[in-house]
Amino acid sequence: MNAPLTPTTLAELAAAVRSAPRVLAIGARTKPRLSAVAPDVTLISTLGLSGITEYQPDEFTFTALAGTPLREIAATLAARGQYLPFDPYLLDAGATLGGTLAVGLSGPGRFRFGGLRDFILGVRFVDGTGRLVRLGGKVVKNAAGFDVPKFFVGSLGRFGVFGELTFKVFPRPAATLTLRLPVADANAATQILTAAAGARWEIDALDLLPSTDAIALRLAGPAAALPLLAAEILTRFPGEILAAATADALWADLRELRWTFADGPLLKLALTPAQLPALAATVRTHAGRLHVTAGGNAALVSLPAPIASLGLPALTLRGPGPLWLDAPASPVIAAAVKTALDPQNRFPSLAA
Amino acid sequence: MSSTVTSAADPTRFLRRLGEILPPARVLAGPAQLAAYESDGLTAFRTAPLAVAVPETQAEVIALVRLCHAEKIPFVARGSGTSLSGGSTPVAGGLVITLNRLNRILRVDAAQRLAVVEPGVINTAVTLAVASYGLHYAPDPSSQSICTIGGNVAFNSGGAHCLKYGMTSNHVLGLKAVLATGEVVEFGGASREQLGPDWCGLFVGNEGLFGIALEITLQLLPRAEVFHTVLAGYRTLEQAGDAVSAIIASGLLPGAIEIMDALALEAASAAVHAEYPPGCEAVLIVELEGPREVVAAQRPQLDALIAASGPVEARPARDATERAAIWKGRKSAFSAVGRLSPDFIVQDGVVPRRRLGEALRRIAEMSRAAGIRCANVFHAGDGNLHPLILYNGTEPGALERAEILAGKILHMCVEMGGSITGEHGVGLEKRDYLATMFNADELDCLHRLRAAFDPLGLANPGKMFPDGTAPALAQHGLHPLEKAGLISRE
Ligand SMILES: Cc1cc2nc3c(=O)[nH]c(=O)nc-3n(C[C@H](O)[C@H](O)[C@@H](O)COP(=O)(O)OP(=O)(O)OC[C@H]3O[C@@H](n4cnc5c(N)ncnc54)[C@H](O)[C@@H]3O)c2cc1C
């Protein structure tokens, strides 16, 4: 395989797409399995397309080039007291904004205000005909045209190459407080996840930790209110309040996937809390590890070696094995939409 | 790409086959029966359809769409017909498929916090059905007591709480739909996460151009425990705008931030006998919501910000009744404006929030120059303006002059980096402005997507895209339901 093309302007990005019959965008390749495609595919790196192009804190929006590292975005937002509430993964590993949208991977914070799909506002992208187009908008509210930016969440670069993205952001809560709630087994975990999610506390994050022996529950808001909420929660579910440093380390380890096997497959699943006990059992039989996030609606599974099935559809983010396990059925409309955005099949199919 | 229909259509044969799907009582074809369906909430556009079909089951809707496809007859899905952009206006020679009788709530899963509903379910019916679990359905267009979830999905409708909670699309987890080709698709599911592209996200907001939603899975949220709602009056709109900026900069995330200007206040106080602080050019409504401990901690911060912003008067709601009164005044403002003027146009542009003051000043100037009164009620937190352009439809040329002013306001929104629509959709009304937001390549991309879902251009043709033939412009006015006092505009 040749070295990736490295455009440094949006016009060069469009030219790069047009330059070869088969292309695929890559960011920092933190999820390299997703861009491990046939050798005849020319890779286009977005790392030369980096930087925040517009940031208006009082608009709650920013626009950045696709190759901008999330780390840089997080730091810029934090300096103005704002953040992307869905806690994107792999900040330290260098994950890019474009790669994150393409993978559709939202972290623990997606529990409260939603995931990537709830914060993406607009995308400037190169379609399969090599044209640079912008759909969606740059303001927090816009209903003109079809919502293609949302469609791109999880599209794995197979429908267009993103050049520039506009996101909505929120003010960062004044304080956070994390509780550790021990659980005996996955059934107990499901019960707590379900009960806590429906309660009045406006929980910020609700995860089953990879150790599977405890739930991490994060509160976020005014500092004065959090201990009061925590006290009530602890009367419902036994547990403890974590020291700030311990809590920070816990969330950072999850964010950077430090609990995973270095060489085995890392997979993402969408699920419901009710499906958690069966998934946990399957993962255990394969000597794997599991991080359940978003109140039991998403899971990352790390395995020592590839397996054939987890009993639910799963996407391989990293490591060996097929791209999909139990691939979700594509809707009948998928081929027509692919043709609409990529008539010459310049981008690989979702199956590869 | 054209959305017109091939001439192969044979209306007589079509109507005969229609009679094989539905009993005669559920096919409306007489002129008197059709009259009720000629327009939607934008009464300026009127077209009589070929017929109106009243299905009661998903199977019937699917059969109807397949018939339209086989006979190449265009169709328009219709919920409650409250669209303010002409979205549910019939197509001449086409079928209207009303979905009001598909109004079953199929499933409520309180543990997973979701509801599966048919498209004809009324927005507020969802919250009513789940209130006993302490849950609610967040999107709250002010037509919510009458509009349908199917219409909300088609338009990605908003409401007063979009800044914090987003629009309809942010609350749709799964969808079953019959596409214009007659194929049935299912997107998403019960999980709040997804694998692969976001098909639901693409479908929501399609303005009825992809097909008909048959079953919608909605996420529910725990109902906010307490509210702190403040109404503050200001001498100038600028001061109200500055107060919004100060609140945004403070790091608070209110559930709603709304502004009404003097003309809107005049209308609202006449309509609901609300008393607003005297001598004010603007009233600001801000609402905090959440667990009581959180609201208690944030309340002094908000109150101090408002006190520092120089209001004539600030009135926090002391109880649920006072809160309801504040919202009643706000939500009735639009229909109340109907009392000031025989006719009006509601616009729905968006500008960057920091340019709200400038936008309002320019709207005032344009309205003065045109000699046309314009009231403003808007979602200040989102930069979503709803200028109400007042005119008298019996004066020759008045409607045309009002349309010109409306167009100038939309151009201003685009020029400022905003949008021609925040929540009411493009529909018929703003289709000629779509090209001010998107260039030829972008429009072509949208057309190709539409053709992927609907190669024959049968689903709601003539809407969103500047093609097809426009029905005659009649006159603006209150929606019949507004005249009856059932709903009000936001
Ligand atoms: C052990 C290890 C080894 C590593 N080895 C390498 C290495 O050899 N080479 C290297 O470059 N990095 C390497 N990295 C870095 C790491 O893989 C990246 O930092 C990765 O995090 C970021 O990738 P990404 O999130 O930007 O998306 P990627 O992983 O690059 O891409 C994810 C998906 O998004 C799509 N995508 C990405 N950008 C766009 C876009 N603009 N438009 C449309 N689709 C897009 C891709 O097609 C792919 O489907 C390594 C890291 C580790 C820990």
Ligand SMILES: Cc1cc2nc3c(=O)[nH]c(=O)nc-3n(C[C@H](O)[C@H](O)[C@H](O)COP(=O)(O)OP(=O)(O)OC[C@H]3O[C@@H](n4cnc5c(N)ncnc54)[C@H](O)[C@@H]3O)c2cc1C
């Ligand atoms: C007084 C008043 C106040 C309003 N306030 C607000 C507000 O605060 N916020 C806001 O966003 N809007 C508001 N609106 C606009 C309107 O209520 C919304 O657009 C609403 O979603 C329309 O719902 P409906 O059931 O009346 O749909 P209709 O008007 O019948 O249809 C709207 C569109 O949806 C399509 N459609 C309907 N059902 C389906 C289906 N099942 N599948 C596919 N397509 C379908 C139609 O073809 C049409 O294009 C207001 C309107 C009025 C009259």
